[in-house]
Amino acid sequence: MKILITGATGLIGRALVAQWQDQHQLVILSRSVAKAREILAIDASYHQSLDEIDFNQLDAVVNLAGEAIADKRWSESQKQKICQSRWQITEALVEKIQHCTTPPKVLISGSAIGFYGRQGSQIVTEEHSSFYPEFSHDICARWENLAQRAAGEHTRVCILRTGIVLSSKGGALSKMLPLFKLGLGGPVGDGKQFMSWIHLDDMVRLIDFLLYRDDLSGPFNATAPRPVTNKQFSQLLAERFGKKAPFTVPAFVLRLAFGEMADLLLFGQNVQPKRLLDNSFEFHHPQLKEALNALQF
Template identity: 90%
Template sequence: MKILITGATGLIGRALIAQWQDQHQLHILSRNAAKARQILAIDASYYQSVDDIDVNQLDAVVNLAGEPIADKRWTESQKQKICQSRWQLTEALAQKIQHCTTPPKVLINGSAIGFYGRQGSQVVTEEHSSFYPEFSHDICARWENLAQRAASAHTRVCLLRTGIVLSSKGGALSKMLPLFKLGLGGPIGDGQHMMSWIHLDDMVRLIDFLLHRDDLSGPFNATAPRPVSNKQFSQLLAERFGKKAPLTVPAFMLRLAFGEMSDLLLFGQNVQPKRLLDSGFQFHYPQLKEALNALQF
């Protein structure tokens, strides 16, 4: 298949390319095509602008691009960068697909469980219709709406509402590991908020699953079926290194350090991947302990 990937140099993108590079003809769209070519070091077609791509020649588009949401304090300018890096590209891709004579069969588009906003311990599936009005929801809701504009009788759209992606090569864990390896990690706040996560290998597998399932479209919770509390997550991560998790990070310290962005760390969702499970997808790592043990640190 001829597949366009955006966000190819990110954590999920790199893993996806490692899986697909010998199976498909890959096209890479990046803000810096030369840098992407250097980082990925694979034989592919590289583009720096949507305008340079003939979408009629593509079988699929996987749109994962976006400014990292938790890397910096949410100033107004950073919020704009987070939003526009997702919205502008997605709108441009959707328009290109709309005007195709032979459009791609599928657009697999990024999103996040932040779509639901904070939900406490309530179980959340794709059918959930009550959303907490906060920044993470606003980002994802418009992101998904823009992607859905590409949907037609010829192009199905799948939306990846992704949780915390576990990998030894980057992502959220890379920020946690130094303290936990030293035995200085621990829960955040009261530790009761839920964390919905997924092993990187399962993330890649479910994207491939959706690529080939012509009968599937709409939102999919890209999370393992066994979410845990932040306290449980901290304990299991500490155990992975033969340590304990004795320390607690007070909520007020996070708010002082990160402002509004600390809400991502202090609140969570108890997300279930109902549509994936109902469709027959099987997770290799449904349990957090096994997922952490499988990572090579």
């Protein structure tokens, strides 16, 4: 297949490119073609503008672009950057698809479990219809609505509501590792908030799964089927390095350090990938302890 990938230099994008480089003809969109070539180091078609790409020649589009949500404190300007980096590219992709005579067969577009907002311990599936009104929901709701506009007779749209992606090569886990390796890590807040996670290998596999399943569309929870509490996550991560997790970070300390962004750490969602499981997707890493052990640190 000929596949356009946005966000190809991100954590998921890099792994997806590595998986697909010998299977598909890849088209890479990047703000810096030179940087993308250096990072990905593969033979692909690189472009800086969507106007350079003939969408009539594409079989699929995978849209993973977006400013990292937890890299910086949420000032108003940073919030706008987070939103626009997702909304603008998605809107532009949809416009291109809508004006095709032979449009791509599928748009697989990113989102996050932040779509649901804070949900306590309640089990959340794709059918969940009660959302807590906060920044993470607002970002994802519009992001998804924009992507869904590409859906039509010839194009199906799959939405990836992604949880915490576990990898030794970046992402949220890389920020936790230094303290846990030293035996200084531990739960945040009361530790009761759920963390819905997925191993990077399974993330890539489910995107590949959705690429070929012509009968599937709509939102999919891209999370492993065994979410854990923050306390359980901390204990298992500490055990991975032969340590304990004796320290707790109080909620007020997180709020002082990160402001509103602390809510991402203090509240969570108990998410189940119901639609993937119902359609026979098999997770290679369904349990957190095994998933952490499978990572090479």
